[in-house]
Amino acid sequence: MTTEFINQNLETLYSAEQIKSRVQELGKQITNDYADKDLVLVGVLKGSCVFMADLMREIDLKLSIDFMAVSSYKDGTVSTGDVEILKDLTNPIRDKDVIVCEDIVDTGLTLFRLTEILGSRGASSIKIATLLDKPEPRIKKELEIDYCGFQIPNRFVVGYGLDAAGRYRNLPFIAAVRNPAEI
Ligand code: IMP
Numbered sequence: 668m669t670t671e672f673i674n675q676n677l678e679t680l681y682s683a684e685q686i687k688s689r690v691q692e693l694g695k696q697i698t699n700d701y702a703d704k705d706l707v708l709v710g711v712l713k714g715s716c717v718f719m720a721d722l723m724r725e726i727d728l729k730l731s732i733d734f735m736a737v738s739s740y741k742d743g744t745v746s747t748g749d750v751e752i753l754k755d756l757t758n759p760i761r762d763k764d765v766i767v768c769e770d771i772v773d774t775g776l777t778l779f780r781l782t783e784i785l786g787s788r789g790a791s792s793i794k795i796a797t798l799l800d801k802p803e804p805r806i807k808k809e810l811e812i813d814y815c816g817f818q819i820p821n822r823f824v825v826g827y828g829l830d831a832a833g834r835y836r837n838l839p840f841i842a843a844v845r846n847p848a849e850i
């Protein structure tokens with residue numbers, strides 16, 4: 668990729684190659700852990716779409732996929748922990764082994780609430796796979812992250828599914844934004 672789309676305001680944190688090899692490792696781990704299970708990957712739209720598309724092709728099992736879209740209620744810029752379901756799953760998850768796929772865990776409040784909601788629907792198990800985890804700003808509700816691509820510093824990042832005001836999701840790498848006011 669060339670052009671002004673990639674600019675001085677972006678600092679590469681993880682290259683496409685680095686992401687690929689980490690996603691391969693996660694896929695192998697999940698393949699081993701879910702050998703005899705009825706696995707459903709649940710992607711949280713929109714941020715997880717790139718990660719999940721790559722991750723599922725690294726899992727050597729018969730699995731199915733589904734998607735949810737949620738919006739976190741924010742009080743200003745601070746998450747309140749309440750989530751509204753904008754798009755629900757297509758199929759029931761009763762007796763299924765669910766892995767919720769996220770782009771990034773920041774405060775952890777969205778996923779905490781989402782796993783509570785999914786937990787009430789009778790799944791056999793619910794685990795979390797996130798590409799990125801920002802451990803530092805966690806307010807935090809105890810949230811167990813089972814599969815994590817990379818732990819990153821408390822910076823705003825874009826690319827590989829992550830957006831700034833809806834843009835930059837299609838960058839093939841992950842970049843930190845130097846000056847968020849200028850993105
Ligand atoms: P939280 O864990 O409830 O605070 O919310 C996580 C959500 O906030 C993620 O799914 C992203 O949509 C968004 N988010 C948090 N940090 C970033 C970032 O650095 N870049 C892009 N989106 C982010």
Ligand code: MG
Nearest residue numbers: 712713714770
């Ligand atoms: Mg998100």
